[in-house]
Amino acid sequence: MIQRDEPITITGSASAGNLVTVSMGGVERSAKAGKDGRFAATFPPVTAGQPFDIEARSPSGRVVSHDVLAGDVYLCSGQSNMELEVRHAQDAMGQIRNSADPALRLMTIPRAVADQPRQAFAQAPIWKTAGPDSVPDFSAACYYMARELRKSAGVPIGAIASSWGGSQISPWMGERAQAAVGNSAQSDLLALHARNATEGERAASAQWESWWRKATGDRAGAEPWQPGAKMDWADAPAMSAWEDWGIPPLASYNGMVWFRRDFTLSAAQAKGEAALSLGTLDDVGRAWINGQPVGMGARAWQPTTLSVPPGILKAGRNMLIVNVVDNYDKGGLLGPADDMALRPSQGDAVPLGDGWRYAVARTSPPGAPRVPWSDVTGTSTLYNGMIAPLGGIKLKGVAWYQGESDTDIPGYAGRLAAMIADWRQQFGQPDLGFAIVQLAGYGKPATRPGESGWAQLRDAQRTAVTADAHAGLATAVDLGDPFDIHPGEKQELGRRLARVMRALAYGAPIAKSGPQAAGAVKSGDGAVIVRFTGVEGGLHLRSGVQALGFEMCGSGDDTCRYVQAQVQGDHVILTGDGKPAERVRYAWADYPVMNLYDGTPLPIGPSEVPIAR
Structure with a gap:
């Protein structure tokens, strides 16, 4: 599948210096493979129509792609809620059974991590025609969006899914984007690791150790990884999650735990380098041997x-000292015990699957640095392996569903804007539309006002989109599940993403971000009037005579309170309560309860706006 109405560049590899002849739809171009073996041949735009072949031939071989279609190509990316497959979403059986469509093509990019941008994928992805054999394992949000666009665009649609569950936004940001948000130091560390892995590990370890001393006040030589450090060591019951040990203080513990294991080596075993296999460290771990960092x-x-x-x-x-940090669900040295060993370059391996001791960290400072070459928390690693190899292909739009892993990490709006700009530059499309999913609700339903990392993230998404003329917001907050961070309702999400794409990519006369608060002003009687943008068909309440979830707030975090909210025409009037009011928050919770929609119907998106005087 290739993007219609855009110049087409066919790239590939051949023997250096070979002349490659590329033919497409009866048109031929010749290109010479460079010293690196790469070649590129450019063709004029084609319109949507009948399938055709693309052939490349040279003295070193011949490759033919059959049944190529021109249409509109979309890229879908993000973390687990974008990655979630159709077979795991609601009503999967019925949707899969009726999914056959020869003009809807799907391609999933295999997971890959890279220190530097790759020109080609580590594992070549394959286009597949939509049907019961291909749809079950494809991204549900992406599939349902593409299926909706097939109905309205009237042309073949291609959907590319490139996602990784649990990933922060940083791994998806290229080097240009990292520089734009002041993260060049991590890019430099990643480049060092690419040149010399040992030097990279040494520099990252020094960074971590410096962070620890600054965060805890420990002096050099007295840190917990030193052989003589005093800690309350106890025998580790098993190589499993500490929540499963039956020890009450650890039953629901998220934080740091230190592990210790002594072992004895012969002179031959101690000579030279070795490989240290620690099994699975949940979430992540750092190791020292004899007080020296290993990685x-x-x-x-x-x-x-x-x-x-x-x-x-x-x-x-x-x-051997190991620090394990667990921020989500269960944590620990998970084994399997049989795989845990020190394997010297000389002599027998030393089993490490038992004999461990543990000590709960006296303090678990937040913000422990991760190595920039990691997967879900790295610096550019997923961009390098899963986006950069797409090269300069042309797209009709990008759908982005990510943010859960960036909750409580400041600066998301800037990171999102930098990533969008970087991807547009790669694809050579400065006006490329981005449809951003505003996070779904998750967690205990709100019963009182309070601070919410998820609400802050949603507002950062809204801020970034508002500042971008070619970005739109698909609100999913009302599609969430309080008990499941991966809500199964992806069909409605797909419809909402398609609606945003129709505005961005096809110029449909609809709001690109749905209904959102546009501002608030104080009236003479102390009430506050909230006005909205993007409302279609008026404001409507569900199951009540008042709008739920509106708060008035003073300047402090603890000054927010729920207030009565009456819908009048295209605005909402908040009843004053005589207390200071400087801003209005709406649906400000991890899992807000909402009942205000427009006539589309779309929910009014969560927001925080200042009160003008």
């Missing part, structure tokens, strides 16, 4: 193997 696991929730440089091990007794 941090770069893959969250996956087995970790670290390289131990020469000079760290010694003949006789050695001490």
Whole structure:
């Protein structure tokens, strides 16, 4: 599937210096492979129509792609709620059974991490025709959006899914985007690791250790990873999550735990380098041997193997210290025990699947640095492996559903704006439309006003989109599930994304972001009037005579309170209560209860706006 009405560049690799002849729809172009073996041939735009073939031939071989369609191509990316497959969404069986459409093409980019931008995918992705064999494993949000656009666009549609569950936005930001938000130091560290992995690990370890001393006040030489550090060590019951040990203080503990394991080496075993296999460290862990840093696991929730440089091990007794940080669900050294071992370059492996001791950290400072070459928290690593290889292909639009993993990390609006600008530059499309999903509700339904990291993130999404003439917002807050961070209702989400795309990509005369608060003003009687933008068909209440979830707030975090909210025409009037009011918040909770919609019907999006005087 290729994008219609845009210049087409066919790229590939051949033997260096070979002349490659590329033909497409009866038109031929020739290109010479460079020293790196890469070639590129450019063709004029084509319109949507019958399938055609693309052929590339040279003395080193011949490749033909059959049944190529021109239409509109969309890229869908983000974390787990974009990655969630159709088979795991609601009504999957019926939707899969009726999914056959030869003019809807789907492609999933395999997960890949890279220190530097790749020109080609580590594992080549494949276009598949939509149907019961391909749809079940494809992104549900992306599929339902593409299916809706097929109905209205009247042309073939291609959907590319490139997502990774649990990922922050930083791994999806290229080097230009990192520089735009002041993160060049991490990009430099990533580049160092690409050149010399040992030097990269050493520099990252120094960064982590400096962070620890600054965060805790520990002096150099007295940190918990030192062999003589005093801690309340106890025997670890098993290589499993500490929540499963039956120890009450750890039953629901999220934070840091230190682990210790002594082992003895012969002179031969201690000579040279070694590989340290620690099993799965949940979420992530960092290791020291004899007080010297060995490295941090770069893959969250996956087995970790670290390289131990020469000079760290010694003949006789050695001490291994591991710090494990768990921020979500269960945590610990998960094993399997049989895989945990030190494997010296000389001599037998040393099993490490038992004999561990643990100590709960006296303090668990937030913001522990991760290595920039990690997967879900890295710097540009997913961009390098899963976006950069797309090269300069042309797209009709991008759908982005991510943010859960950035909750409580300041500056999301800036990071999102920088990522969007970077991707537009890569694809050579400064006006490329981005449809951003505003996070779905999750957690305990709100019963009183309070601070909410999820609400802050949603408002950051709204802020970034409002400042971008070619971005739109698809609100999903009312599609959430208080008990499941991965809500199954993806069909309505797909319809909302398609609606945004119709405004951005096809110029449909509808609001690109749905109904949102536009501002608030104080009236003479102390009431506050809230006005909205993007409302179609008026404001409507569900199951009540008042709008739920409106708050008036003073300047402090603890000054917000629910107020009565009456709908009058195209605005909402908040009843004054005589207390200071400087701003209005709406649906400000992890899982807000909402009953205000427009005639579309779309929910009024969560927001915080100042009160003008």
